[in-house]
Amino acid sequence: MAEITRLIHEYLRHDKKFPHVWCPGCGIGIMLGSLIRAIDKTGYSKDDIVLVSGIGCTGRLPVYVDFNTLHTTHGRALTFATGIKLAKPRLKVIVIMGDGDAVAIGGNHFIHAARRNIDITAIIVNNSVYGMTGGQYSPTTPYGMKSTTTPYSNVEHAFNISELAVTAGAVFVGRGTVFHAKLLDSLMEKAFAKVGFSVVEIISHCHTQFGRLNRMGTAVEMMQWQRDHSVTVEKAAQMKTEELKDKFKIGVLVDRELPAYQDEYEKVRRWAKGTEKR
Amino acid sequence: MAEAQKKKDIPHIDIYRAWCKACGICVAFCPTETLARDEGGYPYVKYPEKCINCGWCEIRCPDFAITVEGKKNGKKVRDQFEKESPEKGTAAPGQ
Ligand SMILES: Cc1ncc(C[n+]2csc(CCOP(=O)(O)OP(=O)(O)O)c2C)c(N)n1
Ligand code: SF4
Ligand code: SF4
Ligand code: SF4
Ligand SMILES: [Mg+2]
Numbered sequence: 071m072a073e074i075t076r077l078i079h080e081y082l083r084h085d086k087k088f089p090h091v092w093c094p095g096c097g098i099g100i101m102l103g104s105l106i107r108a109i110d111k112t113g114y115s116k117d118d119i120v121l122v123s124g125i126g127c128t129g130r131l132p133v134y135v136d137f138n139t140l141h142t143t144h145g146r147a148l149t150f151a152t153g154i155k156l157a158k159p160r161l162k163v164i165v166i167m168g169d170g171d172a173v174a175i176g177g178n179h180f181i182h183a184a185r186r187n188i189d190i191t192a193i194i195v196n197n198s199v200y201g202m203t204g205g206q207y208s209p210t211t212p213y214g215m216k217s218t219t220t221p222y223s224n225v226e227h228a229f230n231i232s233e234l235a236v237t238a239g240a241v242f243v244g245r246g247t248v249f250h251a252k253l254l255d256s257l258m259e260k261a262f263a264k265v266g267f268s269v270v271e272i273i274s275h276c277h278t279q280f281g282r283l284n285r286m287g288t289a290v291e292m293m294q295w296q297r298d299h300s301v302t303v304e305k306a307a308q309m310k311t312e313e314l315k316d317k318f319k320i321g322v323l324v325d326r327e328l329p330a331y332q333d334e335y336e337k338v339r340r341w342a343k344g345t346e347k348r
Numbered sequence: 349m350a351e352a353q354k355k356k357d358i359p360h361i362d363i364y365r366a367w368c369k370a371c372g373i374c375v376a377f378c379p380t381e382t383l384a385r386d387e388g389g390y391p392y393v394k395y396p397e398k399c400i401n402c403g404w405c406e407i408r409c410p411d412f413a414i415t416v417e418g419k420k421n422g423k424k425v426r427d428q429f430e431k432e433s434p435e436k437g438t439a440a441p442g443q
Contacts, residue, residue, distance in 0.1 A: 072362070072417035074406050082412075088367055089411050095371030099410025251407045290376040293408075 074107070081106045081116070083136050090134055091127075095289025097248035097274030098128055098195055104251055105166075105193065106135065108258035112162065119162050122151040124176060126168035127202045127276070128195040145175030148183045151190050159332045162262065163189070169196040169210040173229050177209070184238035187266045188331040193258065194269065196231055197276040205279030216283045235269040236324045242268035243324040247296035248275070250320060260322065266330040273300070273318065359401040361393045361416050368413035374405035 082088070092098050109119060119137040123129040125144035132139035138161075142150045151165045172180050172194045183190060199217055200206040207217035209229045216223060235243045242264040244257035254272060261268035275281060275292035286292050303321035306314060340346035361382070370389035379402060384394040391414065393399075405414050 072360075072406070072415035074403065075412050075415045078412050089369060089413070092410065094369030094410075095373055096410055099412075100373075100408055103407065103409075103412065249408075288372065290372050293373065293377070 074103075077110055078103060078106050081110070081135050081137075083134055086134055088134075091130060093278045095277060096127070097197065097272070097289070097293075098131060100248040100251050101193075101195055101254060101272050101274065102131055102134065104254035104258060105131075105164075107255050108262060109137075109164075111255075111259050112262045114162050118160070119164065120151070120154055121164050121166060122147045122154070123166040124168070124171035125202070126171050126200070128166060128168035128197075129171060129202075131166050145171055146179065147171060148176060148179040148190070148192065152183065152188055155188055155190055155332055156335065159189070159336075163191070164262070165190055165192045167192065167194050168201065168208075169194060169198065169231065170200045170208045173209050173231055173234065174200075177229075181234065181238040184235050184240040184267045184269070186331040187239055187241060187328050189265050189267070191258075191261045191264075191268045191270070192235075193261075193272065194231055195272050195274050197274045197280060198228075199276050199280040201276040201279055205276070205283060211280075215280075217280065218283065232269065232271045232323050235267075235271070239267070239328070240269045240324065241266035241326050241328050241330075242322075243271070244269070244322050245271040245273065245318070245320050247273040247293075247300055247320060249293040249296040250300070253320060257322070260325070264325070265333075266328055273320075357418070358396050359399045359416050359418050361396065361399060361405075361414065363391055363393075364413045364415075365390065367411045369411055371410065373408050373410065374414050377408060378405055 116137050121132040121137045122140045123132045124142055124147040132141055140150055147165045147167055151163050155163045196210050198210050200208050205217055206219040207224050211217055211224045212228050214223050232243050232245045242261050246254040246257050257270045261270050273296055275289060277289045277292050281292050299317055300320045301317045303319050306319050341348045368390060372385060375383040375385050375391050380398040380400055382395050382399040383391045386392055401416055401418055403416055406416050
């Protein structure tokens with residue numbers, strides 16, 4: 071099995087400081103492993119991959135890997151990625167965002183990228199909180215949970231990122247957890263193979279902020295929580311609503327075909343130039 | 349003979365202390381209790397013969413600090429990595 075780590079080292083930027091910046095046991099490192107393995111499976115060369123991130127603990131990820139990488143501004147990763155994809159459609163563009171990045175400040179970009187169905191894969195690490203800035207609540211902080219800005223209790227209701235992506239029009243939506251790291255590999259592989267806007271939501275833990283404030287324990291205990299509160303889509307189909315009350319689904323939530331934006335846009339170009347009749 | 353054969357088949361587990369952050373994930377989710385934690389919380393191989401080479405410790409390690417391989421597979425990952433990159437770490441975090 072050591073070949074797994076050998077493969078990972080092929081993609082790490084060894085001139086960066088390791089061990090990486092994330093807290094001991096943070097799920098982002100586990101997800102980074104899945105990401106590298108899944109990208110390796112695509113067969114793209116390093117130069118054909120563009121990783122774009124915003125700001126946050128998750129947003130630091132591209133710093134560590136040897137692809138074309140852009141570390142942009144908080145919430146705007148998808149806008150930069152859209153520009154790259156339209157300028158160079160042959161590149162594989164992958165966006166890495168935190169939950170705050172993706173659906174708080176970047177929420178509007180997220181729904182419209184999905185609606186347009188531009189060929190980008192959005193990978194979202196959902197740790198239910200703003201990890202980097204000190205544990206403020208995010209739009210995915212569940213009702214009734216604490217954060218540094220909801221010290222009594224969060225009285226708002228959380229976005230379900232995957233359902234939002236489905237409704238907004240993404241052609242592929244998968245959800246996994248960092249506990250289920252092998253599932254993450256396969257969800258990412260499927261997302262990368264899809265033409266159009268694909269989303270992989272990764273339920274992760276920020277034990278040092280969210281976990282601490284909500285007495286959820288260590289990274290290990292929060293991963294046990296992920297294991298105990300998730301059910302596969304297949305299993306969920308056999309279960310009653312009542313049994314699914316405190317569970318979330320993992321697996322492929324949507325996989326459908328729709329014309330992708332950059333191809334449609336190319337058509338418009340040809341119509342406008344008169345090289346093709348509308 | 350059978351004993352010697354068995355010993356040869358025990359997977360080799362390598363823990364790279366320089367990158368390990370003692371989070372305990374590899375130990376907690378090892379299905380065979382091959383691994384245990386020392387006083388500092390760092391993992392060590394307690395019962396090497398129990399390892400079934402499932403690879404979960406390696407896959408779930410957030411810091412790429414533990415590797416497992418069937419003995420016959422040759423070189424250790426760490427050796428290879430250290431040879432390629434004698435100097436690790438110049439960039440400062442939090443750029
Ligand atoms: C325009 C702007 N607003 C606010 C911030 C401060 N800020 C940095 S990261 C962050 C939130 C991070 O949360 P998330 O996206 O969930 O990432 P995580 O750290 O949890 O991985 C915020 C609000 C910023 N850098 N830029
Ligand atoms: S603050 Fe939270 S999200 Fe950020 S590295 Fe630490 S555990 Fe991970
Ligand atoms: S390979 Fe599996 S059995 Fe062996 S130490 Fe790792 S988790 Fe335990
Ligand atoms: S999972 Fe990795 S970082 Fe955590 S204790 Fe094990 S080897 Fe160390
Ligand atoms: Mg977050």
